[in-house]
Amino acid sequence: MPLTEDIAAPIAADLDEVLARFDAELASDLPFVTELVDRVRGYRGKLLRPKLLLLSASAAGGIRDEHLTLAAVVEMVHMATLVHDDVLDEADVRRRNVTINRMSGNEAAVMLGDFLISHAYHLCSSIGSTEAARRVAAVTNTVCEGELMQIHHRRNLELTEREYFDIIERKTASLTALCCELGAHWAQAERSVVDALSSFGRDIGIAFQIVDDLLDLTGSQDETGKSVGRDTEMGKLTLPLIRFRAAADNERRAQLDKILSNGHENKAAHTRAMLAESGCVEQAFEVAREYVERAIAALNGLPETDAKNALTVAAEFVVQRRT
Amino acid sequence: MPLTEDIAAPIAADLDEVLARFDAELASDLPFVTELVDRVRGYRGKLLRPKLLLLSASAAGGIRDEHLTLAAVVEMVHMATLVHDDVLDEADVRRRNVTINRMSGNEAAVMLGDFLISHAYHLCSSIGSTEAARRVAAVTNTVCEGELMQIHHRRNLELTEREYFDIIERKTASLTALCCELGAHWAQAERSVVDALSSFGRDIGIAFQIVDDLLDLTGSQDETGKSVGRDTEMGKLTLPLIRFRAAADNERRAQLDKILSNGHENKAAHTRAMLAESGCVEQAFEVAREYVERAIAALNGLPETDAKNALTVAAEFVVQRRT
Secondary structure, three states: OOHHHHHHHHHHHHHHHHHHHHHHHHOOOOHHHHHHHHHHHOOOOOOHHHHHHHHHHHHHOOOOHHHHHHHHHHHHHHHHHHHHHHHHHOOOEEOOEEOHHHHHHHHHHHHHHHHHHHHHHHHHOOOOOHHHHHHHHHHHHHHHHHHHHHHHOOOOOOOOHHHHHHHHHHHHHHHHHHHHHHHHHHOOOOHHHHHHHHHHHHHHHHHHHHHHHHHHHHOOHHHHOOOOOHHHHOOOOOHHHHHHHHHOOHHHHHHHHHHHOOOOOOHHHHHHHHHOOOOHHHHHHHHHHHHHHHHHHHOOOOOOOHHHHHHHHHHHHHHHOOO | OOHHHHHHHHHHHHHHHHHHHHHHHHOOOOHHHHHHHHHHHOOOOOOHHHHHHHHHHHHHOOOOHHHHHHHHHHHHHHHHHHHHHHHHHOOOEEOOEEOHHHHHHHHHHHHHHHHHHHHHHHHHOOOOOHHHHHHHHHHHHHHHHHHHHHHHOOOOOOOOHHHHHHHHHHHHHHHHHHHHHHHHHHOOOOHHHHHHHHHHHHHHHHHHHHHHHHHHHHOOHHHHOOOOOHHHHOOOOOHHHHHHHHHOOHHHHHHHHHHHOOOOOOHHHHHHHHHOOOOHHHHHHHHHHHHHHHHHHHOOOOOOOHHHHHHHHHHHHHHHOOO
């Protein structure tokens, strides 16, 4: 089901221009830089964030030139986080490609991520006011806090559901919320519309991350096109595990904790086996679905447009995707 | 000889305000973030970059409020590069403190660097025009290119002097040039004054990096307060080695190359011993001195002020420092 193409239909031509600006910004006269950037381009997938930005703009009043630049900016920020995330997760595969860290080493991956984020800010400050740059940087501050919080809680088996949501809201949902906010704000929408779309973006971001974590736990590298089982490997507790630990008796909890402890082999498969009958994976999917419903409800006040419809489809896609 | 205090005398009160803005920008309600930021504050040393910016401002017409923010920005950018550099170099000690990567792991260090750079851009876009943000980001683009070039040339024993200068101009001198440029530009100096100060900043940046590389080769951790011998360990050719290889006969060159090859123990000590009689270390110092002289000459057209005098002292300090 080519859901992502449906989403893009109302903004296809604009997306082409976004990608052109993305490429132009990253053009370099250094061949080894170009080679790395080409490899990052292979990570390009659903373009969810530029799409959210453009569709929000369209739903809130119309796409302007600034939106095309800002859509390239948010994609570049996202790419930078992927490159550094893969270093943090020691991941080997991303979008069926060998990761930068795996192919060229952690050093090149760290620096390439810096290069991408630097260019994102550079591009962002090409539009005529500091407002967008200030908002984008405020959100990247928050994303980094979320990542630092996640690192801080590694191997913390007592991580609470509240802490988990705090982490994913910062590291993932803040950026999807920004996309929708920038789309609406630069379409000169009223405050209430900006807030509604920002809230939409935040909720689908949370749903997206819950599902991302579920795919890491239950998916295969073949299906998802990226390294899986990284969360259990890196000691990151996610929603189904938190639910399981909260509901389990002492013995079962101790069993899971042993699987998650350092040195245990094949953590993901054993964790999956333990969770199989518990219903916790299904519960977590259900939570993601509730966030998607809440996101869609936030769009109620918006006029019926193709863009609004596409946003609804995008929200549903978040819990249906398998990659 | 407290040269750095001499440099700071004309701008002491302004520097306090710069540090206050630096600290305010990085304040976080997350205790583990505050802890990491406190640790980074321990890296604070000579504050060379904020001093260059403020002194250039003062020498070019006067310090304004924007300068105080921009000086905090360039220091934050510099701190971010130190944190990521230590990851790249696998360094253990910086300013007599254990590095972030060593104490908290590469993951925390990567993300803390991202947090610092994000806050630098956030702070930078708090001043009323996109011009400064655009220039800062253009320079961080260049810094990243320099770092990527350096990674690309690791273990390249055929690195030319021209390539070496290309790397250090991008990764180090572009930022010191920016400091002086921003100082002069925001003091509303004439184009010729901006250019003269920018050229001053570039030349002392080059001299600074040559000396930095020499200290890594010839200094001790006790003296410099940071890990040394990292360049030979990481396969980074620096000026004295390039000169030595160019002048040596085949046999001596092969001897050095063997020391620099993978697996050889105690590379720095053996390299030092080989270079001892060659005069190449002294030659490299001489080159740094020439850059400092050229830097000072660029200030000729400026009126005689305490700030100009302090810039001259700062330039001389670059080749006299031992840490």
